[in-house]
Amino acid sequence: MGKKGIPEIVIERLPRYYRCFRALRGKREKISSHELAAEMHTSASQIRLDLSHFGGFGLQGYGYNVEELHTKLGQILGVDQAQYYVIVGAGRLGRAIANFPVFQEVGFSLAGIFDIDDSVIGQDIGGVRVSHADGLARFLGEHPVRIGIITTPAEAALGVAEIFRAAGVGGILNFAPVDIAPTRQLPVTNIHLTDRLLSLSWRIMHREQEQDVSRKDVCSLQNTTKE
């Protein structure tokens, strides 16, 4: 549970609401919770409950104002502020992330990218020159970096996380195949792509015995931006 007892699952769903309202902008002015539920393959009561954690947005009999919700959800998520991130690990995954246009569109700018491989240092990735990781701590002391992204091999990840922690970086998005423990002051999101592949593999093997998959976590609304 997070702030005011907001369940983690609601916090994880919040960006999806933001994404849906973002996709609706310019297409319609308002949307009822029932219409939104149909678009998102969920229930109107789920939507009202989820959004109630962040304040009372909708008006009875009117629905949600698309532009207003997009703005308010953006504020709640912090996308109204300029935020900087760095990437440590300039391999293929680091390069892919450095070039995600969506990160820029939601307010996140790449401040630096670091590696220890002399053959990539100095290269331009996503408009930023790759620096040697030896300079990471100094860089973090001189720049307001909110998020540290780790795309190193597993054996380097914990050391990089410690540099982020010591420098007071706000949070860590970790792609290395090692779990980095969050603390009260340092939220961490571990994204293990192999784990997701394996749990999908389990679902495939057991799909015939499964009950029909809940559709509540699905939003059919297409985001108009690319990743």
Add this chain to the structure above:
Amino acid sequence: MGKKGIPEIVIERLPRYYRCFRALRGKREKISSHELAAEMHTSASQIRLDLSHFGGFGLQGYGYNVEELHTKLGQILGVDQAQYYVIVGAGRLGRAIANFPVFQEVGFSLAGIFDIDDSVIGQDIGGVRVSHADGLARFLGEHPVRIGIITTPAEAALGVAEIFRAAGVGGILNFAPVDIAPTRQLPVTNIHLTDRLLSLSWRIMHREQEQDVSRKDVCSLQNTTKE
């Protein structure tokens, strides 16, 4: 809830157990649930409860046999079988995924990679030549592909998912910023990296008001493989 009422969260945690036992192999023969709990920053009762969904593994007073658990969890996850996947979208993210050595190590082989951009068709990525997406349906009809990975822009993703569905692909791992709905016969894992960045941003903004973050989803064991 999945098969036999196994909670989704347990299925999502299963690869982490597999990863931990994989990391322990060769280092020790057996481990008690209390020792494993300390390694994984969780509780022994949580571990026993999670693993009880898949059969009774541990022996009272002995603990878990590392090699046996690694093998059994691998069987449960399907990594003991050769599995093939294709990637549609040969951009930076698709290339990064095509080159993840861990996918190969857990038994998943890249069978094909597809794009619509003539300038990348014919290139070698991860040991596989990029083919034109026009040939995707025919390829799927001729090869036993278990998992379809989508790394296209959002506007192409639903069309690709429909080709996968029609061809009887086992499941979809989708990275495009659009939610693809799972069905009874077609499990889908949507991985939205921007959503994870945004929910992390929310946590950073609210960290001071938060209760101490639960550590139960953390495993300090380092995987010895690279992604």
